[in-house]
Amino acid sequence: MSASKNEWPLWEVFVRSRQGLSHKHVGSLHAADATMAVNNARDVYTRRQEGTSIWVVKAEDITASTPAEKDILFDPANDKVYRHPTFYDLPDEVKNM
Amino acid sequence: MTQEMDLNQRFEDYIAADQKIEAKDWMPDAYRKTLIRQISQHAHSEIIGMQPEGNWITRAPSLKRKSILLAKVQDEAGHGLYLYSAAETLGITRDEMLDALHTGKAKYSSIFNYPTLTWADMGAVGWLVDGAAIMNQVPLCKCSYGPYARAMVRVCKEESFHQRQGFQVMLNLSNGTAEQKAMAQDALNRWWWPSLMMFGPNDASSKHSEQSMRWKIKRFSNDELRQRFVDMTVPQAELLGLSVPDPALKWNEETGHYDFGPIDWSEFEQVISGNGPCNRERIAHRVNAHNEGAWVREAAAAHAAKVAARADQQTHAA
Ligand SMILES: [Fe+2]
Numbered sequence: 440m441s442a443s444k445n446e447w448p449l450w451e452v453f454v455r456s457r458q459g460l461s462h463k464h465v466g467s468l469h470a471a472d473a474t475m476a477v478n479n480a481r482d483v484y485t486r487r488q489e490g491t492s493i494w495v496v497k498a499e500d501i502t503a504s505t506p507a508e509k510d511i512l513f514d515p516a517n518d519k520v521y522r523h524p525t526f527y528d529l530p531d532e533v534k535n536m
Numbered sequence: 537m538t539q540e541m542d543l544n545q546r547f548e549d550y551i552a553a554d555q556k557i558e559a560k561d562w563m564p565d566a567y568r569k570t571l572i573r574q575i576s577q578h579a580h581s582e583i584i585g586m587q588p589e590g591n592w593i594t595r596a597p598s599l600k601r602k603s604i605l606l607a608k609v610q611d612e613a614g615h616g617l618y619l620y621s622a623a624e625t626l627g628i629t630r631d632e633m634l635d636a637l638h639t640g641k642a643k644y645s646s647i648f649n650y651p652t653l654t655w656a657d658m659g660a661v662g663w664l665v666d667g668a669a670i671m672n673q674v675p676l677c678k679c680s681y682g683p684y685a686r687a688m689v690r691v692c693k694e695e696s697f698h699q700r701q702g703f704q705v706m707l708n709l710s711n712g713t714a715e716q717k718a719m720a721q722d723a724l725n726r727w728w729w730p731s732l733m734m735f736g737p738n739d740a741s742s743k744h745s746e747q748s749m750r751w752k753i754k755r756f757s758n759d760e761l762r763q764r765f766v767d768m769t770v771p772q773a774e775l776l777g778l779s780v781p782d783p784a785l786k787w788n789e790e791t792g793h794y795d796f797g798p799i800d801w802s803e804f805e806q807v808i809s810g811n812g813p814c815n816r817e818r819i820a821h822r823v824n825a826h827n828e829g830a831w832v833r834e835a836a837a838a839h840a841a842k843v844a845a846r847a848d849q850q851t852h853a854a
């Protein structure tokens with residue numbers, strides 16, 4: 440990640456669209472500090488009542504899994520179909536389950 | 537080598553399966569470069585596009601129209617930001633992109649190098665320019681690069697009010713005095729052909745198109761989109777009681793499309809290579825705004841550094 444010396448840091452923006460829903464990533468922006476990031480996020484990502492709450496996180500503080508790890512991390516779940524309710528065939532007489 | 541082949545195969549499979557490519561996924565260099573070029577040019581167009589309309593904010597005919605225009609120009613700034621952010625995920629910095637714009641290395645849509653001479657131009661720009669932009673942008677919501685596609689979904693949601701408010705301006709003028717109607721007709725006359733040019737060169741001479749279609753960055757060809765725009769817009773002009781400045785324009789019963797006259801590509805070439813009516817003015821204005829904002833950016837950065845240092849000291853002291 441090459442941050443040039445003049446540039447303000449990059450922040451990832453998360454918005455809660457409605458009370459009761461979780462925050463969702465909506466994009467990113469540059470800002471000198473967290474307060475400015477929230478203010479700018481308000482201006483660019485919630486001009487049409489898209490949100491009731493904003494999180495901002497410095498992009499460099501996020502640790503992400505890499506695409507190379509995809510198989511190691513997520514493939515083992517493939518053969519564990521018994522973790523899904525549809526794996527279990529039950530007689531039709533069984534109600535409310 | 538074989539690893540690169542595997543990665544390339546996976547990339548191709550993703551594209552074939554209409555799966556999105558995400559920022560950290562492996563991608564061919566040429567795909568990355570094409571996207572950086574296209575997305576940053578798109579961002580520049582949004583930012584430079586604020587100028588022709590910004591020109592009329594202080595002279596809008598009513599407070600309502602002024603608020604609407606202000607909101608539209610603010611939206612365009614937002615579009616620029618979404619797109620710069622999308623381009624940054626590909627490993628280019630904001631500063632590098634701005635440099636390219638300010639030094640004339642990067643291009644932006646040639647339409648914004650035309651002047652906005654009368655209030656009717658605010659109508660014509662919203663109706664035609666934003667209309668053509670929507671035509672181009674809707675398919676980009678499905679483009680293969682995830683961050684670009686998501687940015688375009690946001691843009692398109694905001695874009696439709698731009699076109700509607702423009703059409704309404706044209707409608708009011710067309711239903712107004714003879715003078716107002718003439719003003720609307722004059723604006724249509726001047727913006728029609730440049731709007732058709734917004735779709736880019738004819739398919740036969742479009743150098744980037746084919747590869748972009750294969751990569752599913754582009755979904756429809758320039759000529760296809762242009763034809764759709766003409767088919768959609770001509771009936772709207774009729775509704776306004778205005779005439780499209782093209783003597784060759786004619787409904788073609790057989791094809792189910794409008795036939796239209798040839799585009800003056802030499803004008804397009806002139807404007808895109810820097811010799812349009814407003815190219816110099818647009819860039820000079822942008823560079824000036826950037827330079828005049830430098831002290832704000834520096835002061836904010838210095839303030840943030842000072843606050844961070846003070847917080848740091850306090851944790852060490854505790
Ligand atoms: Fe826009």
Ligand SMILES: [Fe+2]
Pocket residue numbers: 612666669695698
């Ligand atoms: Fe727009």
